[in-house]
Amino acid sequence: MARVALVALSALFFLMAAVVHEQPQRIVSLDGTTTEIVAALGAEHLLVGRDDSSTYPASVERIPSVGYQFTLGAEGILSLHPSLVLGRDDAQPRTVLQQVRDAGVRVVLLSEPHTLAGVESKIATVATLLGRKAQGKMLIARLRREDAALRRDVAERRGAPARVLVFLAISPEMTLACGPQSGPGAMVALVGAINALPQMRSCKTATPESIIAARPDVIVALTRGADMRAGAPQLRAVIGITQTPAWRSHRLYTFDSLFFGGFGPRSGRALLDLFDAVYRAN
Amino acid sequence: MLELRGVSVVTTGGRAILSDVDLEIERGALTVVLGPNGAGKTTLLRVMSGEIAPTRGTASLEGSNVRSYGPAALARKRCVLSQSRSVGFAFTAREVVALGRYAYGASDVEGSAKIDEALAVVGALDLRDRPYHLLSGGEAVKVDVARVIAQGSSIALLDEPTNHLDPRVQYDILMLFHELTKAGLTVVAALHDLNHAALFADQLLLMKDGSVVANGAPSEVLSQEMLSRVYDLPCSVARTGSGRPLVIPAYFSSEKGVLDAQCSHSPPEHDVLLVSS
Amino acid sequence: MRSIARTEAGRIAPGVGFAALLAALCVAAVSAAAVGAYTVNVLHLTDTARTILTDVRFPRVVLGLLVGSALGVSGAALQGLFRNPLADPGLIGVSSGASLGAVAFVAIAGGSALALTAFGMPLAALAGGLGVTLAVWRIARVDARVETATLLLAGIALNSIAGAIIGIVTARSDDQQLRTLTFWLMGSLSAATWQLVASAVLPIALGIAALMPMARNLNALALGERDAFHLGLDVERCKNRVVAASALAVGGAVCAVGGIAFVGLIVPHIARMLLGPDHRLVLPASAILGAILLVVADAVARVAIAPAELPVGVVTALVGGPFFLWLLFRSRREVVRA
Structure with a gap:
């Protein structure tokens, strides 16, 4: 009841505000990466709704969630009175996004890039939409500095490239590993290493045998909300993992899944961290 | 009335259940079919009821092949009291009897009167609003007999109607059908009790291994x-x-x-x- | 205390019962259309509010009514056909077949254009549902007769085969396809549009229209198939029609909203508890009750964690599970003779 009253009250407040002042943008972001971009552009206060994958920065978790970006409902989004809805181009169900458009709301869906150049253009697009081009340019400049540092590191490195295996989800029942065409899997090539499962295109179930056959020198495990750190005790549950060179040489690292595979403003930092983990540790 | 000519029933596995049965059922009589378990009594009734087609030969009802009638037309000519005493869902006794009127369609004007009449004939008017599945064995069979009577057909085929009943109810059921034959009903009943057969049968068929080995008055057959x-x-x-x-x-x-x-x-x-x- | 409206067998008089059901249906539909995450002021309708009412809520409520009644009537008819109060529309393979069709579509054509997904997915689901039901049917058919026991077993076998194929497809799917599948397998009305209503209304209406006149036949079947034949029922024709019509109605429902548990199972029970077992009352009452249950469950799903939504299948199962246990408990106390 209190929640309904609150929604009603805030709706009323914003209706009045709309009459008196120039209308401020009200943004619903349906993807963790776009949420992160909006926040990085200094526009977190314009966010009135997010999806469940939006977990960074931690303060956005206070914003009401409209559910998961693949199980959306039109009325939940519209109840937040957004003027702009941002999300990934594979958000579901498609008809829901059409209904939101039909209600007169601008819906911008962006593809998920797998390169830093793609991240730059995504940031530029969002910055333009928000009228924050200056902040966008600063973000892009920082990404470029990180990119340049990474390229230098990669160029200076000597010796054979390492084989890296990326796990998206780990449980005894199912282990999803990421091939080179997925977001997390594409990170590997960007640091001059080899994805240990080249034949696997996206993130799919990996069998114990395929894990052993992949002979990874380094294993990266993605979990939600984890800081980058060495060691990954939960990986012991993955059958076959103890037979890998990575396990024997203790080359296992845990990353936050949004930080590592999200291809957002922090991706430059993530790549530098990955490079360090793969080539500078020990 | 009801006539079987050269009727044989053979299973798909080649086992003969009825072999070359010829018989004629008298109108307005109570015919009892006797025979050991597996003699073919139930199969004989199933052929008579049109439920299964004989492998060879024909069963004819009022001059036409039993199998040539549609299910509803057949139901208005003959009724069957099977050995099943189960009704899915909690129908009341009267609702079960009302199912006997199925063949008369949704607009069955005289249905309601026939249902109450049938309940009265078997002496089950007091059971009418009781759920069928909570009735005792004797009460259930009375309700099923009322359902068969409500069907209003001229031939009744009864498959071991006295099974699992106490001696008094067995007697009541057979006596009831005996009296109904006097009113013109033709009854064929498969029974096991030889003395019930002796007491109630106008015509007696004795079967063994799928054949009719004796056919006549009880005093001749027994x-x-x-x-x-x-x-x-x-x-x-x-x-x-x-x-x-x-x-x-x-x-x-x-x-x-x-x-x-x-x-x-x-x-x-x-x-x-x-x-x- | 027994109210005047109750007959001696503990049932509600049909007239009173249907009046109450129709009133409840109206209340449910109107309140479901009135509640939602978005606060609509009917006196001052903004454009957005009007869009929400006409393009988001109304199609959703209408779809809920259609799907709920389809599941309710089919559940009642199949329980009658199988003489088994535990039968549910999933038994004849239509639900798992529809899931299989949808899963196959996502695996083959997932991520293609909007138009293809909007129309292709329901069509693939409908084709899968009817296809698997047909397969179940053919397996159970021996010499132009359908063995009901074999039909049940064939349904169980094909359900598990379909489940296995779904398992294979999901094991080979990537995480993005998996998310689409999960949305669909859980069942949700959130994709409701007038288009979807239009594509579901035909199979559902045809299915229900074909089932309603089967009420007397289903009553006769309560005595078992042999006795029903003795009563004058064309048993094979009746079975054909009930299975085909149920598959059509449930196929139309599942292809629009995915698999929704428990509605088809519990609604006929409530109908029989209120009005007795006569299918002439149970079928229409199940249609109304199914519509009420689904529309209310969906309203709960929409507002419980607004602005996010619960999957409606979760709500129906959450209501249905405990209710079903209560039914079991109740019938254990009531039945004296096994």
Whole structure:
């Protein structure tokens, strides 16, 4: 009841505000990466709704969630009175996004890039939409500095490239590993290493045998909300993992899944961290 | 009325259940079908009811092949009391009897009167609002008999109607059908009790291994020699004052209830008291 | 205390019962259309509010009514056909077949254009549902007769085969396809549009229209198939029609909203508890009750964690599970003779 009253009250407040002042943008972001971009552009206060994958920065978790970006409902989004809805181009169900458009709301869906150049253009697009081009340019400049540092590191490195295996989800029942065409899997090539499962295109179930056959020198495990750190005790549950060179040489690292595979403003930092983990540790 | 000509039923596995059965059922009579388990009594009734088509031969009802009638037309000509006493869902007794009127369609003007009449005939008016699945065995069979009567057909085929009933209810059911034959109903009943057959049958069919081995009046069919052969059970047959046979299996008259081989060859003749009628 | 409206067998008089059901249906539909995450002021309708009412809520409520009644009637008819109160529309393979069709579509054509997904997915689901039901049917058919026991077993076998194929497809799917599948397998009305209503209304209406006149036949079947034949029922024709019509109605429902548990199972029970077992009352009552249950469950799903949504299948199962246990408990106390 209190929640309904609150929604009603805030709706009323914003209706009045709309009459008196120039209308401020009200943004619903349906993807963790776009949420992160909006926040990085200094526009977190314009966010009135997010999806469940939006977990960074931690303060956005206070914003009401409209559910998961693949199980959306039109009325939940519209109840937040957004003027702009941002999300990934594979958000579901498609008809829901059409209904939101039909209600007169601008819906911008962006593809998920797998390169830093793609991240730059995504940031530029969002910055333009928000009228924050200056902040966008600063973000892009920082990404470029990180990119340049990474390229230098990669160029200076000597010796054979390492084989890296990326796990998206780990449980005894199912282990999803990421091939080179997925977001997390594409990170590997960007640091001059080899994805240990080249034949696997996206993130799919990996069998114990395929894990052993992949002979990874380094294993990266993605979990939600984890800081980058060495060691990954939960990986012991993955059958076959103890037979890998990575396990024997203790080359296992845990990353936050949004930080590592999200291809957002922090991706430059993530790549530098990955490079360090793969080539500078020990 | 009801006629079987050269009827054989063979299973898909090649086993013969009925072999070359020829018979004619008398109109307005109570015909009892006797025979050991597996003799083909139930299959015979299923052929008569049009439920299964004979492999060879035909069963005809009022001059036409039973199988040529549609299910509803057939249901208005013959009714069947099967051995099943189960009704899915909690229908009341009256609702079960009302199912007997199925063949008369949704606009069955005289249905309601026929249903209550049938309940009254079997003496089950007091059961009308009780859920069928909570009735005792005797009550359930009365309701099923009422359903069959409500169907309003001229032939009733009864498959072991007295199973699992106490002696009084067995008698009531058979007496009821006996009286209905006087009102013109033709009844064919498969039974196991030889003395019920002797008492109620106008016509008696004795079956063994898919064939009719005897067909006639009870006093002709129920002989010691015939029963011993068909049932592999020595019996003595007494006569009541009116000449009706009274069958007493030999183990009743042996000292410890033992069936000895001696007895089966020369059963004692008239070894019991005559019962006056 | 027994109210005047109750007959001696503990049932509600049909007239009173249907009046109450229709009133409840109206209340449910109107309140479901009135509640939602978005606060609509009917006196001052903004454009957005009007869009929400006409393009988001109304199609959703209408779809809920259609799907709920389809599941309710089919559940009642199949329980009658199988003489088994535990039968549910999933038994004849239509639900798992529809899931299989949808899963196959996502695996083959997932991520293609909007138009293809909007129309292709329901069509693939409908084709899968009817296809698997047909397969179940053909397996159970011997010499132009359908063995009901074999039908049940074939349904169980094909359900598990379909489940296995779904398992294979999901094991080979990537995480993005998996998310689409999960949305669909859980069942949700959130994709409701007038287009979807239009594509579901035909199979559902045809299915229900074909089932309603089967009420007397289903009553006769309560005595078992042999006795029903003795009563004058064309048993094979009746079975054909009930299975085909149920598959059509449930197929139309599942292809629009995915698999929704428990509605088809519990709604006929409530109908029989209120009005008795006569299918002439149970079928229409199940249609109304199914519509009420689904529309209310969906309203709960929409507002419980607004602005996010619960999957409606979760709500129906959450209501249905405990209710079903209560039914079991109740019938254990009531039945004296097994």
